[in-house]
Amino acid sequence: MRRVISVLSVLLALAFAFPLTLTDDLGRTVTVKAPPKRIVTMLPSVTETVCALGACDRIVATDDYSDWPERVKALPKAGGLYNPNPEFIVSLKPDLVLVSKYGRLYETLERAGLTVYAVRTETYEDIFRTTRTLGKLLGLEAQAERLVAQIQREVYQEESRAAKATTRPRVYYEIDPTPYTVGPESFIGVLIQKARGVNVIPKELGLFPKIAPEFVVEKNPEVIVATYPGALETIRARPGWSRVKAVQTGRICVFTGGQDSLLSRPGPRVAQGLRLLVDCFHGR
Amino acid sequence: MTRALPLALRRSLVFFWLLLLLLLALVLGVAMGAVSLPPGEVFQALLGLTENPIVTEMRLPRVLGGMLVGAALGVAGASFQGLFRNPLADPYLMGSAAGAAFAVTLLASLLGGLAPAFAQHAIFQSLPLPATLFGFLGALSATFLTLVLAGGAARTGELVLAGVVVGSVLTGATTYLMMQDADRVRAVFAYTLGNLAFMGWPSVKAMVLFFLLALPPLLLLGRVLNALQLGEEVARSMGLPLEGLKLLLLLAASLLVAAAVAQAGIIGFVGLITPHLLRRLLDEDYRLLLPASALGGAVLLTLADLLARTLTRPAELPVGVVTTLLGGPFFLYLMWRRRGRA
Numbered sequence: 001m002r003r004v005i006s007v008l009s010v011l012l013a014l015a016f017a018f019p020l021t022l023t024d025d026l027g028r029t030v031t032v033k034a035p036p037k038r039i040v041t042m043l044p045s046v047t048e049t050v051c052a053l054g055a056c057d058r059i060v061a062t063d064d065y066s067d068w069p070e071r072v073k074a075l076p077k078a079g080g081l082y083n084p085n086p087e088f089i090v091s092l093k094p095d096l097v098l099v100s101k102y103g104r105l106y107e108t109l110e111r112a113g114l115t116v117y118a119v120r121t122e123t124y125e126d127i128f129r130t131t132r133t134l135g136k137l138l139g140l141e142a143q144a145e146r147l148v149a150q151i152q153r154e155v156y157q158e159e160s161r162a163a164k165a166t167t168r169p170r171v172y173y174e175i176d177p178t179p180y181t182v183g184p185e186s187f188i189g190v191l192i193q194k195a196r197g198v199n200v201i202p203k204e205l206g207l208f209p210k211i212a213p214e215f216v217v218e219k220n221p222e223v224i225v226a227t228y229p230g231a232l233e234t235i236r237a238r239p240g241w242s243r244v245k246a247v248q249t250g251r252i253c254v255f256t257g258g259q260d261s262l263l264s265r266p267g268p269r270v271a272q273g274l275r276l277l278v279d280c281f282h283g284r
Numbered sequence: 285m286t287r288a289l290p291l292a293l294r295r296s297l298v299f300f301w302l303l304l305l306l307l308l309a310l311v312l313g314v315a316m317g318a319v320s321l322p323p324g325e326v327f328q329a330l331l332g333l334t335e336n337p338i339v340t341e342m343r344l345p346r347v348l349g350g351m352l353v354g355a356a357l358g359v360a361g362a363s364f365q366g367l368f369r370n371p372l373a374d375p376y377l378m379g380s381a382a383g384a385a386f387a388v389t390l391l392a393s394l395l396g397g398l399a400p401a402f403a404q405h406a407i408f409q410s411l412p413l414p415a416t417l418f419g420f421l422g423a424l425s426a427t428f429l430t431l432v433l434a435g436g437a438a439r440t441g442e443l444v445l446a447g448v449v450v451g452s453v454l455t456g457a458t459t460y461l462m463m464q465d466a467d468r469v470r471a472v473f474a475y476t477l478g479n480l481a482f483m484g485w486p487s488v489k490a491m492v493l494f495f496l497l498a499l500p501p502l503l504l505l506g507r508v509l510n511a512l513q514l515g516e517e518v519a520r521s522m523g524l525p526l527e528g529l530k531l532l533l534l535l536a537a538s539l540l541v542a543a544a545v546a547q548a549g550i551i552g553f554v555g556l557i558t559p560h561l562l563r564r565l566l567d568e569d570y571r572l573l574l575p576a577s578a579l580g581g582a583v584l585l586t587l588a589d590l591l592a593r594t595l596t597r598p599a600e601l602p603v604g605v606v607t608t609l610l611g612g613p614f615f616l617y618l619m620w621r622r623r624g625r626a
Binding site: 217 | 319337338342343479481482484593597598599601602
């Protein structure tokens, strides 16, 4: 009897929830008539969140870079941010397409009559905001609240582990050898802070500045984190960098081959990314 | 003002100013940067009295390396313009720089599959010498392709059109190769807009080596370029083995382009503007124009890089953005003034 009531109440809630009208991250008004059953996600972090909500089987295609959980690797791929394949997306007849707020893919898909919701996943807070929004869109609000609580609990565990450390190392984080780095207010910048590291980059430089190498040498970071292949050799070979403490003590953490996704995607696996940083800054 | 002076005096003055500016660029380039250092400290570090790797390992080689890259582009631009008797022939517009970049990237991506570190190395560190020679072949092939497509160098419009098309196609191919690795969009920017961030002593040594190879023939052939300006018939009638000498000029200029691209990526406008500016002051004498373009290119790129690394410090701008933003309007100003006079 209780089960029947709970099923009924869910159905009732759904009946009232849909059609649902929301404002997406581009400020567009989007109406979803019924809980979507054929979803295309064009952002790896959104793919991860949809699956973490237990709706992986509703996804019919993803962008080229979505690779977690394992089962989405087998799904058809509809291109990336710079080279999306709108014709293919339309041919799949999805009832919801989740796209990045960057790029103009939504215009094309909208003209083709599809329901398109643009998402921004850039900051740490975006993880929870997006999870709740997707919960609403998919009719999985209770699951979304549970997922938010779970992610926050996992993050808290890592934060308390980091809090036990007695030192806060100076950190330089390199996302590309040009070199591009991360500012304190970027998603990775927030993770560095949560892992009890001190980013050597001032926040005035913005989210992803191209930094002057001599500035990094002057700041003399104790730990360097890099997320591209061959980073160790590249950084060690740079003129003048042999004097940097992190290079001298060998405290250069290189995360590639999937680990970098944990740090670059504001999604449900954020605590795993944070764990990498805590281990790197303070040891296991 | 300078026009009123006798030619010989004017020419000496131009070289005097170029050397003075070069010295100024050197001093400013080493004294200023993302990190503020007192002049005394910089001076002591240079003399070896105190140890400061920012001065001796980073700024000094970066400034010297930038000078050599700028000089290479300047002198290559002057050679191309003289060789093809075309004021718009420069390494950038002829597709030569794009050819070198494509060849280097192709090599990096072919070997990169075996060792990812090499791909990084090729773009952001001093390139191994054999790879520069590969770039040299790329520069040479692209130039020949441009010449074939344009039906020779004589027709200005066709030459520029063919050069721009060859350059665009090759840059497109380079971008494609780089994008094979996800998240390399920034690397593409670094390469197509130039990057002097990691010029170290190995880069400086490599540039010096290529200069020693390429500069003597170019400077000795200034007389041939002068003769060429009178037309091939006249040059041939002077008893010059023209085809061989032209090939030698092309080889030497392409080698400099390849060396510059291998160390710093593609940097536009230096090779176009420098000879133009100096030609107005020195007249059409390539014996002087070639060394002056080397000096001028060195000054121009060093100052552009100084702006690139101090305007938004401690962040940096791509140096190609600075050369284009400064060089473009300046070039248009020159054109406008010339039109006003004509």
